[in-house]
Amino acid sequence: MTKSQADNGFRPHSSHWGAFSAGWQDNRLVVKPHPGDPDPNPLLQNFPAALRHPARIARPMVRRGWLERGPGPDGDRVLDLLGDELKRVRDTHGPGAVFGGSYGWASAGRFHHAQSQVHRFLNMALGGYVRSVNSYSAGASGVVLPHVLGPVEQISRRNVTWEQIVDHSEVVIAFGGMALKNSMVGAGGISRHVERGSMRQARARGCRFILVSPLRGDLPEEAGAEWLAPIPGTDTALMLGIAHSLVAAGQHDVAFLERYCVGWEVFEAYLMGRTDGQPKTASWAAGITGIAAEVIDGLARQLAGKRSLVVVAHALQRAEHGEQPVWMGLVLAAMLGQIGLPGGGYNYALGALGHTGRRANVVPSVGLQQGRNTVRDFIPVARIADMLLNPGQAFDYNGERLAYPDIRLVYWGGGNPFHHHQDLNRLRRAFTRVDSLIVHETAWTATARHADIVLPCTMTLERDDFGTMSTDPLMVAMHKIAEPYGEARDDYAIFSALAERLGAGAAFTEGRNAQEWLRHLYSEMRDMLAEKGHAAPDFETFWAQGELMLPTMPDDGGMIRAFRDDPVGAKLPTPSGKIEIFSATIAGFGYDDCPGHPVWRAPVDVPDARHTLRLVANQPATRLHSQLDFGGHSQAEKSRGREVVRIHPRDAAKRGIADGDIVRLFNPRGACLAAASVTDGVMAGVVQLPTGAWYDPEDPAEDMPLCVHGNPNVLTRDVGTSRLAQGCTGQLTTVEVERFDGNLPPIQAYEPPVPATAAE
Ligand SMILES: Nc1nc2c(c(=O)[nH]1)N[C@H]1C(S)=C(S)[C@@H](COP(=O)(O)OP(=O)(O)OC[C@H]3O[C@@H](n4cnc5c(=O)[nH]c(N)nc54)[C@H](O)[C@@H]3O)O[C@H]1N2
Ligand SMILES: Nc1nc2c(c(=O)[nH]1)N[C@H]1C(S)=C(S)[C@@H](COP(=O)(O)OP(=O)(O)OC[C@H]3O[C@@H](n4cnc5c(=O)[nH]c(N)nc54)[C@H](O)[C@@H]3O)O[C@H]1N2
Numbered sequence: 137m138t139k140s141q142a143d144n145g146f147r148p149h150s151s152h153w154g155a156f157s158a159g160w161q162d163n164r165l166v167v168k169p170h171p172g173d174p175d176p177n178p179l180l181q182n183f184p185a186a187l188r189h190p191a192r193i194a195r196p197m198v199r200r201g202w203l204e205r206g207p208g209p210d211g212d213r214v215l216d217l218l219g220d221e222l223k224r225v226r227d228t229h230g231p232g233a234v235f236g237g238s239y240g241w242a243s244a245g246r247f248h249h250a251q252s253q254v255h256r257f258l259n260m261a262l263g264g265y266v267r268s269v270n271s272y273s274a275g276a277s278g279v280v281l282p283h284v285l286g287p288v289e290q291i292s293r294r295n296v297t298w299e300q301i302v303d304h305s306e307v308v309i310a311f312g313g314m315a316l317k318n319s320m321v322g323a324g325g326i327s328r329h330v331e332r333g334s335m336r337q338a339r340a341r342g343c344r345f346i347l348v349s350p351l352r353g354d355l356p357e358e359a360g361a362e363w364l365a366p367i368p369g370t371d372t373a374l375m376l377g378i379a380h381s382l383v384a385a386g387q388h389d390v391a392f393l394e395r396y397c398v399g400w401e402v403f404e405a406y407l408m409g410r411t412d413g414q415p416k417t418a419s420w421a422a423g424i425t426g427i428a429a430e431v432i433d434g435l436a437r438q439l440a441g442k443r444s445l446v447v448v449a450h451a452l453q454r455a456e457h458g459e460q461p462v463w464m465g466l467v468l469a470a471m472l473g474q475i476g477l478p479g480g481g482y483n484y485a486l487g488a489l490g491h492t493g494r495r496a497n498v499v500p501s502v503g504l505q506q507g508r509n510t511v512r513d514f515i516p517v518a519r520i521a522d523m524l525l526n527p528g529q530a531f532d533y534n535g536e537r538l539a540y541p542d543i544r545l546v547y548w549g550g551g552n553p554f555h556h557h558q559d560l561n562r563l564r565r566a567f568t569r570v571d572s573l574i575v576h577e578t579a580w581t582a583t584a585r586h587a588d589i590v591l592p593c594t595m596t597l598e599r600d601d602f603g604t605m606s607t608d609p610l611m612v613a614m615h616k617i618a619e620p621y622g623e624a625r626d627d628y629a630i631f632s633a634l635a636e637r638l639g640a641g642a643a644f645t646e647g648r649n650a651q652e653w654l655r656h657l658y659s660e661m662r663d664m665l666a667e668k669g670h671a672a673p674d675f676e677t678f679w680a681q682g683e684l685m686l687p688t689m690p691d692d693g694g695m696i697r698a699f700r701d702d703p704v705g706a707k708l709p710t711p712s713g714k715i716e717i718f719s720a721t722i723a724g725f726g727y728d729d730c731p732g733h734p735v736w737r738a739p740v741d742v743p744d745a746r747h748t749l750r751l752v753a754n755q756p757a758t759r760l761h762s763q764l765d766f767g768g769h770s771q772a773e774k775s776r777g778r779e780v781v782r783i784h785p786r787d788a789a790k791r792g793i794a795d796g797d798i799v800r801l802f803n804p805r806g807a808c809l810a811a812a813s814v815t816d817g818v819m820a821g822v823v824q825l826p827t828g829a830w831y832d833p834e835d836p837a838e839d840m841p842l843c844v845h846g847n848p849n850v851l852t853r854d855v856g857t858s859r860l861a862q863g864c865t866g867q868l869t870t871v872e873v874e875r876f877d878g879n880l881p882p883i884q885a886y887e888p889p890v891p892a893t894a895a896e
C-alpha cells in the first residue's frame with residue numbers, strides 16, 4: 137500500500153483473490169485493488185455488501201433437538217456446553233471418534249487460518265482427531281503423480297513459469313484450459329495477476345494456444361486459441377489418439393523415452409493394440425471423443441518437433457478415472473520430448489490457480505504449529521459421507537486396505553461441505569448419523585444451518601493478520617478494517633476459551649494473545665529470511681508499511697529441469713528415479729480401475745434416454761467457491777436471483793428454453809433451479825452450472841428437496857475416482873434440463889434461521 141492511501145484512512149488487507157486496501161467513505165466500505173496489480177480481480181467487490189449482510193451470524197446458536205437430549209444452555213454458556221460435549225466424546229470414545237477434517241479454504245490470513253486453528257485445538261485439547269488427506273482440488277493427481285513423476289506441488293508450482301511461456305513456448309495445448317477466472321485466486325493472497333498479459337505477449341511472439349475444453353471461455357481472448365471441444369471425460373482417449381498418430385508417423389522422441397522414462401514398451405504395446413487387439417488410432421479416438429480423426433492427426437503434427445507444452449487442468453481429474461488424463465498427459469509430453477526445457481514439457485494445473493507459473497519465494501510461508509495427532513485413522517478427503525454412513529466398512533486407497541472409523545462428533549471451521557461435497561442429499565443423511573456437528577462460521581451457510589452448535593466468528597476484515605503465499609512475493613499486513621459483527625469472535629478466541637475448559641489452555645495459547653502470535657510468526661519469517669541472508673524490518677515497521685516484498689528464487693524450472701540436465705545426479709523421487717510410463721508399484725496394487733500404465737476406461741456415468749446432457753460443475757467466476765455468495769459482485773451476476781446455467785442454442789431450442797428462462801436440472805440424485813443463458817460458448821450436449829450458489833432447499837423437511845438457487849452438488853455423484861486415489865468426481869455428471877413454468881420459489885438461503893433456536 138502506498139503511504140498516501142494509508143493517510144486517507146485506507147488500510148492494507150489481503151484475500152485469496154487479491155491484495156487491496158479498504159476504508160470508509162460516507163459510512164460505506166470501499167475496497168481498492170493493490171496499485172501494483174495489472175489485472176485486479178473483480179471478486180474484491182464482494183466485500184462491501186457482505187460485511188454487514190444479514191447472512192452473517194450474529195450470535196451462537198444451539199439446535200433445539202440437540203438441546204433436548206442434554207441440559208439447556210443459558211446466557212453465553214454455549215462454550216460450557218460444548219466443552220462438556222467434547223469431554224464426553226473424548227473420555228468415552230476417544231479422539232478417534234472425532235472427525236476434524238474440516239476441509240476448506242477459510243481466509244487468507246495465516247494466523248487466523250481456520251483449519252490450522254481447528255487442528256491445533258483438537259490436537260492440544262483432545263489428543264487428536266481423524267484427519268483427511270489430499271484435497272478436492274487434486275484428489276486423483278495428488279496420489280498418482282508421486283508414483284510416476286513427483287509431488288504434485290512441485291509439478292504444478294515449480295515448473296514452467298509465465299515468464300518462460302512468454303519467451304519460449306511455441307505451442308501450448310491446455311486440456312481444461314487456463315481460465316483467467318481460476319488463476320485470479322491463490323491461497324494466502326495474490327498481488328499481481330499476470331496471466332492475461334503473459335498470454336497476450338506469448339501470442340504476439342508467435343506462440344499458439346490450443347484449448348481443449350467444453351467451454352470457449354477457458355482461455356481468454358488474448359490467447360487467440362484454437363478451440364476443440366471433445367465430449368467431457370474423454371480426454372484420455374484424445375491423448376491416446378494423438379499418441380498413436382505420433383508413433384504412426386515416427387514422430388515420438390525415442391531418445392527421450394529411453395533416457396528419461398521407464399515402461400515405454402509396455403505402454404506402446406497397449407497403444408498399438410498388441411495387448412487388447414484395439415489400436416488407439418485417431419479414428420478410434422474420434423469415435424469416443426467426437427473430434428474428427430484428421431483433427432487428431434493434425435494435433436500430433438502441430439505438437440511434434442516444437443517447444444510444446446502440455447497442460448492438464450485439475451478439472452479433468454475431478455471425474456471418474458481422473459488419474460488417467462493426468463498420467464496420459466505426462467506420457468504424451470514425454471513422447472514429445474520437451475519435458476524439462478524452458479516453456480516446454482508438462483505442467484499439471486498451470487493456470488488453475490494463481491500459485492502456478494510463478495517464481496517461488498526463497499522462504500516458505502509460516503503458519504501455526506499444529507501439535508501432535510495421536511489418531512492414525514484418516515480418510516481420503518472426499519470419502520466423508522461414505523465414512524459417516526458406513527463405520528467399520530473396508531475401503532481401498534493407494535495400495536492399502538483401510539476401514540472407516542466410527543465418528544461421533546464432527547468439528548468444522550473454515551470450510552463448507554454443503555458447498556464442496558457431492559450428492560448433497562446423501563451428505564445430509566450422513567450428517568444425521570453423528571451425535572454432534574460443531575461449526576464455526578462467519579455466515580449462515582448450509583453447513584452452519586445443519587450444525588448442532590454454531591459459533592459465529594469474525595471475517596477477515598474484522599481482525600489483524602498477515603497474508604502470504606509461497607509463490608507471491610508480497611506479504612501483506614492485513615489491518616483490521618471493521619469491528620466484529622454481533623457477537624462474532626475470532627476462531628482463536630473461541631478455541632482459547634474452549635481449551636481452557638478442557639484443561640489445555642496454556643498448551644493451546646502458549647500464553648500469547650492474537651497480537652503476540654502475529655509478532656511471533658512474523659519473527660519466524662524474519663529469522664528464515666535472515667538465514668538466507670535477507671534483512672527484513674521489525675514487526676512495527678512491517679505493520680506500518682503495510683507490506684513487505686519477499687525475495688524470490690531464480691526461474692530455474694525446479695526438479696524437472698534439474699532431472700533433464702542430470703538424470704543420474706538429480707533423479708526424480710519415483711521408485712525408478714525416472715518418469716514412470718509404466719509403474720510397477722501401481723500395477724502391484726492390482727486395481728482394474730487404475731492399472732500399471734495410462735488406459736482408456738469408459739465412464740459409467742453417461743447420458744441415457746432420460747438424462748441426455750452432460751453437466752460441467754466447475755469453479756465459479758464470480759466468487760471463490762461459496763464464499764461471500766451474498767456479496768455484491770456474486771449477486772449482480774445472478775439472473776432473477778438464481779445461478780446461471782449455460783446451455784447451447786441447439787439444446788435450448790429442443791427444449792423450448794429461451795435466454796433468461798428459469799430451468800430445472802434433474803437426475804436421480806436431486807434437482808435444482810437455475811437461470812438459463814443460451815450461448816454457443818458451451819459445446820452442444822453440455823450444460824455448465826458453476827459451484828458455489830448457496831444450497832437452498834425449498835422444503836428442508838423433504839428427503840430430496842428442490843434446491844431453488846442452483847447448487848450443482850445436489851446433482852453430482854459421490855463416488856471416488858478409482859481405488860487408487862478415491863478422489864472427488866464432482867466436475868462432471870449427467871442431467872436433464874427442462875423449462876420451469878411454476879411459481880418461482882423465493883431465495884431463502886441468506887436469511888438467518890428462525891431465532892427460536894437461539895441459545896438464550
Ligand atoms: N461439483 C463440484 N464440487 C466441487 C468442485 C468442483 O469442481 N465441482 N471443486 C472442489 C474444490 S477444488 C474445492 S477446493 C472445494 C472448495 O470448498 P470449500 O473450501 O469448503 O469452499 P469455501 O466456500 O471456500 O468454504 C470456506 C468457508 O469458510 C468460511 N470462512 C471464511 N473465513 C473464515 C474464518 O476465518 N473462520 C471460519 N470459521 N470460517 C471462515 C467461509 O464463510 C466459507 O463458508 O469445492 C470442491 N467442490
Ligand atoms: N474465480 C474462482 N477461481 C478459482 C476458484 C473459485 O472458486 N473461483 N477455485 C480455485 C480452486 S480451489 C481450484 S482447485 C482451481 C480449480 O481448477 P480447475 O479444476 O481446473 O477449474 P474448473 O473451473 O473447475 O475447471 C476448468 C475447466 O475445465 C473444463 N472441463 C471440465 N471437464 C472437462 C473435461 O472432461 N475435459 C476437458 N478438456 N475440460 C473439462 C471446464 O470447462 C472448466 O471450466 O480453481 C481455483 N480458482
Ligand SMILES: [Mo]
Binds near residue numbers: 272273274
Ligand atoms: Mo480446490
